[in-house]
Amino acid sequence: MDALPSIAATLAALPQPRTKESQSPPMRIARIFAHRVELPLTEGSYNWSGGKSVSVFDSTVVGVETEDGLVGYGEVCPLGPFYLPAYAQGVRAGLQELAGHVLGYDPRELKKLNIRMDAALKGHPYVKSGIDMACWDLLGKSTGLPVCMLMGGRYGENVRLYRAISQVHPDDMAANVAQYREQGYTRFQLKVGGDPDTDIARIHAVRAILPSSHRLVADANTGWTQHEAMRVARSVHDLDVYIEQPCLTYEECLAVRRQTTHPFVLDENIDGMEMLMRARQDLAMDVVNLKISKFGGLTKAVQARDWCVSMGIAMTLEDSWGGDIVTAAIAHFAHSTPEPFRFTSTDFNSYNSVSNADGAPQRVDGHMQASVAPGLGVTPKFDVLGPKVVDVS
Ligand code: MG
Numbered sequence: 001m002d003a004l005p006s007i008a009a010t011l012a013a014l015p016q017p018r019t020k021e022s023q024s025p026p027m028r029i030a031r032i033f034a035h036r037v038e039l040p041l042t043e044g045s046y047n048w049s050g051g052k053s054v055s056v057f058d059s060t061v062v063g064v065e066t067e068d069g070l071v072g073y074g075e076v077c078p079l080g081p082f083y084l085p086a087y088a089q090g091v092r093a094g095l096q097e098l099a100g101h102v103l104g105y106d107p108r109e110l111k112k113l114n115i116r117m118d119a120a121l122k123g124h125p126y127v128k129s130g131i132d133m134a135c136w137d138l139l140g141k142s143t144g145l146p147v148c149m150l151m152g153g154r155y156g157e158n159v160r161l162y163r164a165i166s167q168v169h170p171d172d173m174a175a176n177v178a179q180y181r182e183q184g185y186t187r188f189q190l191k192v193g194g195d196p197d198t199d200i201a202r203i204h205a206v207r208a209i210l211p212s213s214h215r216l217v218a219d220a221n222t223g224w225t226q227h228e229a230m231r232v233a234r235s236v237h238d239l240d241v242y243i244e245q246p247c248l249t250y251e252e253c254l255a256v257r258r259q260t261t262h263p264f265v266l267d268e269n270i271d272g273m274e275m276l277m278r279a280r281q282d283l284a285m286d287v288v289n290l291k292i293s294k295f296g297g298l299t300k301a302v303q304a305r306d307w308c309v310s311m312g313i314a315m316t317l318e319d320s321w322g323g324d325i326v327t328a329a330i331a332h333f334a335h336s337t338p339e340p341f342r343f344t345s346t347d348f349n350s351y352n353s354v355s356n357a358d359g360a361p362q363r364v365d366g367h368m369q370a371s372v373a374p375g376l377g378v379t380p381k382f383d384v385l386g387p388k389v390v391d392v393s
Contacts, residue, residue, distance in 0.1 A: 027106050027142060031065040031393035032099035032131065034092060035385035039077065039323050039352040046351070047167040049193025049223025054080045057321050058088035060389075061356060061380055062095065062130030064107055070141055072107065073357070073380055074133030075325035076126055076293050077348075083221075084268065084294060084320060086126040092389050094127030099392035107135035108142060110299045117296075125271070125296030126320075132297025133329050133376070140375030147329070147377075148370040151302055151336035158367035159334040162187035162217070162316075162344035164351075167194060170205040177206050184366030187215045187344050189244070192232075193223020200235045207239045215344075219244035222268050226252045233260040242287065245269065254284050265289060265316070265343075272296075276304055280311055287343045289316040292329060305337055314343040324349045324360030327368075328376045331361040335370035356384055 039057040047053040059077035081087035101120035105113055113135055117128045140147045148154050163180040165173050165188055177188050190206055192199040203218050210216060218241050224232065229246035233256065244265035246256050257264045267289035270276050279285050288308060295301040301317075308315050317334040319326045327349040334345040347363045349355060357378040361368035371377025 027070075027108060027138075028067045028104050029064055029102055029107050030067045031063075032095065032102070032390065033063045033065070033388050033392070034095050034130070034390035035061045035063075035380075035382075035387065036088075036092070036389050037061055037323065037354070037356050037385045039321075039354050039356070041351055042353045043166060043351070045166065046164075048191040048219075049167070049221040052080065052082055052221075057352070059321075059323055059326075059356065060088065060091040060095075060130060061325060061385055062134050063380075064131060064134035064138060066107065066138065070138060072134035072137030072139075072141060072375060073325055073378060074130035074137065074329070075322050075356070076130040077320065077322040077326060078126060078293070079320045084126070084271075086293065086320065090124070091127055091130065094121065094124050095130065095390045096392065097121060098127060098131070099390065102131065103393070107138040110135055110139065114297065114299050125300070126293040129293035129295075129297040132299050133292070133325070136298050136329075137375040137378075144374045146370060146372055147298075147332035147375060148336040151298075151332060152306075154335050154370065155337065156335075156339050158364075158369045159331060159342065159345050160187065160367055161185060161347050161363060162189050162215075164189045164219075164346065165191060165206070167191040167202075170198065170201040173202050174205040174209050178209055181210075181214075184363070186213065186366055187217075189217040189219050189344070191221065192218045193220030193246075196224065196228040196232050199224075199232055203232070203236045203239060203241055207236075207241060212240065215242070216240065217242040217244050217265060217344075219265070219267070220246045222246075222248040226255055229256045230259060233262060237261070244289070250275070250279070250284070254282055257284055263287065267291075267316075272300070273304060273307070276307065280313065285313070287314045287316065289318070292319040292326070292333065294320065298329060298333060301333060305333070309338055309341050314341045316343050317345045319348070322348045323352055324355055324357035325376065325378050325380070328357070328360045328371060328378045331368050331370040332376060354384060356381055
């Protein structure tokens with residue numbers, strides 16, 4: 001009988017850690033630039049709580065270029081200046097301030113890069129989101145892997161989408177839902193948060209035309225006072241509808257949450273890990289909305305996503321708005337999330353009449369897929385983008 005191999009021989013046969021000499025060469029950020037691009041809406045306008053409305057979104061496409069000339073791309077598009085504490089000119093001004101502080105850093109070292117950005121510029125998470133997203137694109141391009149693989153793996157064939165229904169007359173919202181059902185959507189987010197009686201009519205009108213398998217969310221986007229939210233919730237108590245972010249403050253939302261049996265979604269109040277953990281401790285939500293730029297980029301959004309998976313909290317995985325590059329980032333973020341925790345995502349590029357990049361996911365029967373190409377899998381359309389508005393090297 002042959003002697004068993006020694007432990008030392010067995011260990012020697014295993015793949016060995018790379019020596020210092022065999023490590024990949026450093027990669028350094030040499031330039032950060034940005035272009036502005038306007039994204040008009042195919043429906044003409046997008047309307048939500050409190051009379052807020054946008055007809056043309058102001059988006060910023062961010063490029064991060066390495067010493068070797070490899071370029072990664074990101075995009076940041078606030079939902080106008082009156083939704084979250086973010087505005088389009090602020091993205092560009094913030095990049096001008098921040099870019100010089102990350103030159104020379106390795107874009108693949110995403111957590112180091114985020115710590116550097118946080119040390120150089122307090123707050124302003126949406127400013128950092130474009131740089132972080134572009135560095136994920138670079139990490140993918142430099143390793144030959146799609147971003148969803150780097151975020152943990154691709155779950156399932158595709159990602160189911162919801163359609164946000166702009167706030168108009170109740171009958172028109174029902175007609176719009178019917179139209180988008182024909183395009184394959186099975187999940188709808190109604191923009192409410194207006195006059196409570198009209199909102200009650202909106203929820204009834206839309207739920208009446210949907211089969212029970214279709215999910216309906218009434219998203220008030222902070223628009224109701226606490227007593228209004230309670231009136232609406234009681235008036236639709238017999239309907240299958242989720243209530244999302246009814247009021248402005250976390251405490252108001254928590255009070256409503258504790259007095260209703262509707263599944264409950266928090267969004268605007270949850271802007272980082274601290275609020276996420278507090279809301280979990282209070283059992284303040286069943287679903288949370290993680291927007292990439294609200295958290296400061298994909299790195300922090302993935303941190304929050306992974307924590308939610310561990311805690312059993314389902315998520316809407318998206319951003320505040322965007323074009324093809326944001327849509328690609330959402331697809332990777334969502335496709336790398338275990339399916340039971342994917343409540344919804346959205347395909348912003350189908351709301352806009354301008355496409356700002358090639359290679360982005362396109363909706364098929366209410367679903368989209370993350371690209372299998374390295375990185376985010378998108379190439380900006382420079383003939384559509386405006387001139388460079390930030391260029392720091
Ligand atoms: Mg929301």
